[in-house]
Amino acid sequence: MKPTSSRAxxxxxxxxxxxxxLSVANLIGLVAKAKVKGVDKALExxxxxxxxxxxxxxxxxxxxVKDVVAEMASGQTAWRLGSAVRAEILxxxxxxxxxxxxxxxxAFCCILSGGEGGVITGFEAAQLHAAVSPLTxxxxxxxxxxxxxxxxxxxTRSCRAYDARPMLCRSFLSTNADACERNAAGGAEQGAGxxxxxxxxxxxxxxxxxxxxxxxxxHTYSMAATAASAVAGDNIENGLARARHKPSAxxxxxxxxxxxxxx
Ligand code: SF4
Ligand code: SF4
Numbered sequence: 001m002k003p004t005s006s007r008a009x010x011x012x013x014x015x016x017x018x019x020x021x022l023s024v025a026n027l028i029g030l031v032a033k034a035k036v037k038g039v040d041k042a043l044e045x046x047x048x049x050x051x052x053x054x055x056x057x058x059x060x061x062x063x064x065v066k067d068v069v070a071e072m073a074s075g076q077t078a079w080r081l082g083s084a085v086r087a088e089i090l091x092x093x094x095x096x097x098x099x100x101x102x103x104x105x106x107a108f109c110c111i112l113s114g115g116e117g118g119v120i121t122g123f124e125a126a127q128l129h130a131a132v133s134p135l136t137x138x139x140x141x142x143x144x145x146x147x148x149x150x151x152x153x154x155x156t157r158s159c160r161a162y163d164a165r166p167m168l169c170r171s172f173l174s175t176n177a178d179a180c181e182r183n184a185a186g187g188a189e190q191g192a193g194x195x196x197x198x199x200x201x202x203x204x205x206x207x208x209x210x211x212x213x214x215x216x217x218x219h220t221y222s223m224a225a226t227a228a229s230a231v232a233g234d235n236i237e238n239g240l241a242r243a244r245h246k247p248s249a250x251x252x253x254x255x256x257x258x259x260x261x262x263x
Contacts, residue, residue, distance in 0.1 A: 024059040024068055027211060028052055034210035036203055038255030040262075047203035050081050051211075072208040073216045075121020082167050082201025089197055096193065101177040107157040108180040109172050109192070110141060110149045116245060118149075118223030119253040121205055124166040125221040129239050131164035132230035140231050145184075150227040166223055171198035199257040206254050209247075220245045220253075 031051050036044050054077060058068045071077045090097065112118050120128070132151050141152030148154075151161040159165055174180050176191035183189055209218035221243040229239030 022065050022069075022215070024055055024063070024065050027065070027068065027072075028055045028059075030211040031055065031207060034207050036206040036210065036254055037251050039199075039203055039206075039258040043199065043203055043258055043261075044207075047200060047207050050085070050200060051077070051204050051207050054081055069212060069216060073122075073212055073218050074126075075123040075205055075208075075218075075220075077208055078121055078201045078205035079123055079167060081204050082171075082197050085200045086167075086170065086195060086197035089195055096173060096175065097195075099175045100173045101175055101180075102173050103177075105157045106177050106180070107141075107144075107148070107152055107159075108177065108184040109174070110152045110157075110159070110169075111145050111147050111184040112149055112224040113147045113184065113186075116222055116249045116252070117225050117243075118166070118168050119202070119220045119245065119249050120166040120168060120223045120226065122219055122221060122240065124164075125223075125226045125240055125243060126236060127164040128161055128166060128223065128226050129230045129236050131161035132227050133233075135160060135231055136233040138231070140227075147224075149224055150231045161227070167198060167201050168194075168223060171195045171201075193260060194257065196261065199254075199261055202250065202254050202257055206250055209250065220250045222249075 031048055034048070036047065039047075055068065071080075128151065135151075139154050140150040141148035141154055142150060144152065144154035144157060149159075151159055151165075153160050159169070171194045172192065173195070174192035176189070179187070179189035179191040183192060205218065205220070212218055221240060222245060225243035226239060229242050234242065
């Protein structure tokens with residue numbers, strides 16, 4: 001990880017104690033003390049268990065602490081752990097997956113009308129930006145619907161960044177495409193939702209942010225703004241700077257996800 005300032009570099013070196021350098025064991029201790037706003041204790045405890053197990057594995061492989069910190073800060077950790085939980089769920093697909101109406105060309109869920117434009121990590125934003133950048137100058141999803149993701153092909157309504165699509169896109173599904181269409185137009189119909197693994201991914205990323213407080217910053221980004229900056233031809237630095245969320249976006253996503261899980 002590249003510390004953001006000389007002060008951050010000193011913190012990274014000293015966080016483990018007055019003279020001892022930071023270690024993965026220190027990070028495990030910090031995870032135990034971390035708190036995530038807006039989610040219940042059970043979700044927080046589950047997130048801590050998953051993240052601690054990742055850190056223990058990193059420790060057993062003697063992974064350098066700077067690499068562990070870099071993965072946690074970029075969101076690669078949340079991605080890895082969320083993907084592992086998702087794969088586990090899909091081994092025995094629940095009804096919501098088996099009866100999903102999702103199909104290529106059905107893209108009402110790619111209409112990103114929420115203010116945050118879809119919450120994604122820096123790791124995902126970098127991959128999405130790289131996948132969409134070659135499409136600069138072409139018609140994009142907004143030629144189909146003004147609030148659609150720019151990564152969408154407006155003619156076929158298929159994702160042009162499929163392999164780089166963020167966890168949010170991999171987690172959303174519905175048993176009723178008509179309800180999705182009405183929801184995209186402002187409705188509030190049942191039938192659509194996120195796989196449970198998405199909440200684990202969000203809580204893990206929020207725990208990474210709390211754990212690394214004072215060491216380095218952990219951001220989230222708008223998926224819509226990331227894709228828009230890429231098709232506009234912005235380079236990755238400028239694009240991500242424009243797409244960066246305020247810290248409250250992750251808190252709100254955790255809170256909303258937790259509320260939806262209990263409704
Ligand atoms: S979530 Fe809804 S809009 Fe998206 S592919 Fe599935 S059915 Fe279609
Ligand atoms: S990245 Fe692809 S799947 Fe996700 S919202 Fe954009 S077009 Fe849809």
